[in-house]
Amino acid sequence: MHSHTLKQLSDALAAGEFSSEELTQHFLQRIKTLDSKINSFITLCEDRALTQAKQADALRASGSAGPLTGIPIAHKDIFCTQGVKTSCASKMLDNFVAPYDAFVVEQLNGAGIITLGKTNMDEFAMGSSNETSHYGSVHNPWNLEYVSGGSSGGSAAAVAARLAPAATGTDTGGSIRQPASLCGITGLKPTYGRVSRWGMIAFASSLDQAGPMTQTAEDAALMMNAMAGFDPKDSTCANLDVPDYCAQLTDSIKGLRVGLPKQFFDQGLDNGVAQVIEQAVDEFKKLGAEIVEIDLPNTHLSIPAYYVIAPAEASSNLSRFDGVRFGYRCENPVDLEDLYKRSRGEGFGEEVQRRIMIGTYALSAGYYDAYYLQAQKVRRLIKNDFLQAFAKVDVIMGPTSPSAGFKLGEKAKDPLSMYLSDIYTISVNMAGLPALSVPAGQTQGLPVGLQIIGNYFEESRLLNVAHQYQLVTDWHRQLPATFA
């Protein structure tokens, strides 16, 4: 059952080949026997999942099942899940049991989805390797000595190892697409505002976006149908109708104009990755796409601008962790200031503290215009590059990540080199555009993802393009031998 896609599981449940309870039991069993190799889960919700599965089976028996009824998935531990520990992979929230469900969780629950558990991640989603987690690193299922990517590394590894057929993720600078690329799965970051951020623990509020992490584009479309929607509780959520994301999947992409930004193929790109991307582009030519070289001249500014904006917003968002209302509190504080400082000093990990300090500095008196305001202006330039490009092309393609991954520990002591590895994903968040990563090949035994970037709210087109590619390739069907 675990080699089935979400779509196949949906069809099999509908045909009565097995029950949701059997299916859920199967995945729980896999997690219990195999997850010790990759550490992709923080919390397992065994009893709850089985109860939900029985309810789903009852619902199906009564004739009111939908396409996702009875399918078990995993949630990144950044989404609040009522009655279940929601840690954001931080010591700060190790004791936090969410008192409500995130909008995304509520929507998926409403569609009949079952929660297997909560997946590992970089602490507060700050990282690109899943090494900043309070609960230990996630290992890449393709090579256990390599990182899973991050920050949604647990979700990516769990889906790649088929410990869950799909998972939720969040993406602030590449946190869905980069681990999807490194683990060989499909991951979609929707347009900023497409999916509600309510109940998703905030990192950088003008960049954060939730999305599906799945085996195929078709599965991502099924998930998006349930995840997207207007939510008045998120003031930046787009008040637009949700299309049926499955409707355009089968459309022909003949005549599709594909832009290749020359800045995505410069000297920083690994040769093996470059070859895989070249081959993928050739597949699109065979499918009738027209390839156009484009220019995104401000791409190199996306990392410095990001490392002002994201930490500035994080320093503000994370001020809520004060040791007073929830989360970690230090022992025997002598006064209120000591309570704040030690609770935060002991509760946050190093990387989180670093980013809070960078943000605090960038926003502090005398520096605001030079850093935050300047970064917001540069952000406009990055967005304008994309707007000009989309006047000429329908989608933009390139690598998701400059290399197929790195070994655990290799970059952990050098934050700057880790930051630079997000060069192809960050500009997309700065602009607020939708983008996905699909498995497109391998180099040295590790998966490589192709990134496809679309214009605002054109998730349907992205999913269509990715689905057409997956109909003629089988990289998305490959499974690491240890987890076959």
Added chain:
Amino acid sequence: MALDKDDVAKIAHLARLKLSESSIPEITDRLTSILGMIEQLQSVDTSDVTPMAHPNDATQRLRADKVTETNHRDEYQAIAPATADGLYLVPKVIE
């Protein structure tokens, strides 16, 4: 811009973070190297550019002035480190 240890101590105070004395030199180096990378922004001419605060340039949505929230005090305080009589407890602030 290079930071010194006093700058880091000041930033940590503003951020309400207690740093161990021994970690300060390493933090100072790392923050300095990150700020060095960020420095690239200063060379960009942005004189006619409007700052972009939000991807969709949306404005704040307003809602009708109606009570929509219900009382969840007991649930929210159940996860607090210390409470009494419906109040959050902290060390004594006023003598």
